[in-house]
Amino acid sequence: MELKGKVAYITGGSKGIGYGVAQRLLEAGMKVAVSGRNLDSVTKAARKLGTEENVLALESDVTKLEDENNAISQIVAKWGSVDVVLANAGVGHFAPVDQLSDDHWHQMMDTNLTGVFHTLKASVESLKKSKGYYITLASLAGTNFFANGAGYNASKFGVVGFTQAAMLDLREYDIKVSTIMPGSVATHFNDNEPSEKDAWKIQPEDIGDLVLDLLRMNPRTLPSKIEVRPTRPDKK
Template identity: 65%
Template sequence: MTNQKVVYITGASKGIGEGIAAFLLNKGYRVAISSRSMEAAAKTAQKLGNAENVLPLQSDVRSFTDEQKAVAAILEKWGQLDVLVANAGVGHYAPIGELSHEQWNAMIDTNLTGVFNSTKAALEAIIKAKGYIITIGSLAGANFFAGGTGYNASKFAIVGYSQALMLDLRQQDVKVTTIMPGSVASHFNNNEPSEKDAWKIQPEDIGELLSDLLEMHPRSLPSKVEIRPSKPPVKA
């Protein structure tokens, strides 16, 4: 058993998940990162360096069995799990007449049921550690927009899920926070990050915020945190 805290980040082969992993590694945490592709997870782990403190895992959060296996692998390697960061997510934006059943199911199964699966798989270890569960939501969980029926539904739902989960677990000394980012310079929705995204929140900014939450005094709990770019471009 080690005194270093162990963090499991889902959907962490790129974007926000990778940014969180990089920041926490630099702060001394041990980090497990998962992806639906083991190849992608291993490639990101190699990129992050610090091999002793990074564990790449293959897991599709839509599968409870996959998440159970991921948590078991973390416990086998490090003997503890202190923090779950439920980050995996997908987005499809289209008017309701054009949104397919496959796109709807992908968002609900990943963005909502996937978080439930991750939570259930990690719950016993997190309670034992008196740890922390952090869900990565979106400002789309508070602000609806045209073309967002599926994505808004999944993100509004994850806010409700996370806040109820917080009430379920607070008396067991487990903290729960949902982070709700606005525009992030990530690969989400097939974006390729570049200089055009310099005004956006950067993935490492989410990592810094998450690190601050983990280091906050146990008596205080920011249960819901909205974060947005400080100066977005002015629309013409």
């Protein structure tokens, strides 16, 4: 894919992995729309990322299909197409399964799994036209289960399964579909405040580099499921 001038949409793009990927795509000459539930936060992030010519801030709650449809419509109205979509928005709540609340269960399913479906549902016709790329941000938690992670594991196992099946459904339209499954990343996830203590972790811009690698891959080749982890674990 020739990246200069291409259009990307990133959900959950105001910080963390979404923000790091946006930085890398902009450096490659792409135009990037970033969305989040809080328009003020997304607008501030967009101003740091670039100008109105190459960055668009959007308010969208991925749990609502109408919001995602509206986001795609705004992108097409501004730039004419959607070439790359990164379904990145996600939440996590961790507790033993007998203590996990119903609200937290549904927040994770509605955001992490249904949100991924909504983002694809809203963008798929545009991606058919552009023969674009749809990428989901899953997690190593989508293949490795752990105590206190029943709800989060279920949502991320679902994302991996959904994305792989969508890949089979959509490749007949020349749409490429991949899921990225990171281990520990230095983000604000789970109330973490990134600092020097997180230097051993994957950095958000590293995921951005990985996304660029996928976009630059020869179109005959599709890395459909990518596991990525820190080279060395934290020394306790």
